[in-house]
Amino acid sequence: MPETSLDPKHFSALRRFKAGIFKVLAHPTRIHIIETLRSGEFSVGTILEQVKVEPANLSQHLSVLRQSHLVVTRKNGNQVLYSLRDPLLIDVLDAMRRYFQKHFEDSIEMLKQMEPVR
Amino acid sequence: MPETSLDPKHFSALRRFKAGIFKVLAHPTRIHIIETLRSGEFSVGTILEQVKVEPANLSQHLSVLRQSHLVVTRKNGNQVLYSLRDPLLIDVLDAMRRYFQKHFEDSIEMLKQMEPVR
DNA sequence: GCAGTACTTTCGTAATTTCGAATATACTTA
DNA sequence: TAAGTATATTCGAAATTACGAAAGTACTGC
Numbered sequence: 168m169p170e171t172s173l174d175p176k177h178f179s180a181l182r183r184f185k186a187g188i189f190k191v192l193a194h195p196t197r198i199h200i201i202e203t204l205r206s207g208e209f210s211v212g213t214i215l216e217q218v219k220v221e222p223a224n225l226s227q228h229l230s231v232l233r234q235s236h237l238v239v240t241r242k243n244g245n246q247v248l249y250s251l252r253d254p255l256l257i258d259v260l261d262a263m264r265r266y267f268q269k270h271f272e273d274s275i276e277m278l279k280q281m282e283p284v285r
Numbered sequence: 286m287p288e289t290s291l292d293p294k295h296f297s298a299l300r301r302f303k304a305g306i307f308k309v310l311a312h313p314t315r316i317h318i319i320e321t322l323r324s325g326e327f328s329v330g331t332i333l334e335q336v337k338v339e340p341a342n343l344s345q346h347l348s349v350l351r352q353s354h355l356v357v358t359r360k361n362g363n364q365v366l367y368s369l370r371d372p373l374l375i376d377v378l379d380a381m382r383r384y385f386q387k388h389f390e391d392s393i394e395m396l397k398q399m400e401p402v403r
Numbered sequence: 404g405c406a407g408t409a410c411t412t413t414c415g416t417a418a419t420t421t422c423g424a425a426t427a428t429a430c431t432t433a
Numbered sequence: 434t435a436a437g438t439a440t441a442t443t444c445g446a447a448a449t450t451a452c453g454a455a456a457g458t459a460c461t462g463c
Contacts, residue, residue: 186311189316244460
């Protein structure tokens, strides 16, 4: 049950937790994976068809997503099936999308300043 | 006006943009700053009273928030007043808070695995 | 058991982020 | 214009993250 205390230590812990989740989301490949999983449960191989990176690299990103409990896995014979743990995560991404759409101009600006496509 | 093209290059640009925003949010101090700015416009000194870090460090984080256009500034004589650029950002944080509240148990788990308070 | 497919982990290196300390800039008031 | 307050920038070191390559584990079918 959530603490009702007002100890600042707890707030700082909450902020570190939120920051941790944001950090997990702060990578284009992981966002791509999550967007892919919006439509259901998929094997690593299938995800790989959408998110074209080195298999080892994909696995590393999936590992990050697993550790933060953003996704869950299930074994099916030879393969591992991934899915989003909670649709609430989609809400976060959707809120972000609305923010981004409203500030499209800046987005362009910001993208220009960012390093070119790797 | 937003592109309607389906060129995958654009999607990847969008993902990099979103990841960029998440990266900015992926720091406890910056989350603390944004939460502070929820209630209005404040000077650096006032923010400093809430977010207790080295002034230079606060300034560095404010700089990151400025560059990403998450906050806007205004000069008032001696001081610089900061405010959130768009309340839509609050929606993102709120969506995150809902996600987090639902998974409080894991949150504890995750916090334990994270490094102790610096 | 052996070969093959599916996925994961480990390792080394390069790039990025974070922080405090020191320095710099801007505005105000005497 | 000098001194003081408010904020920002630069610098260097330590920590963290990302990636490809190589090696490892797990399941399947012959």
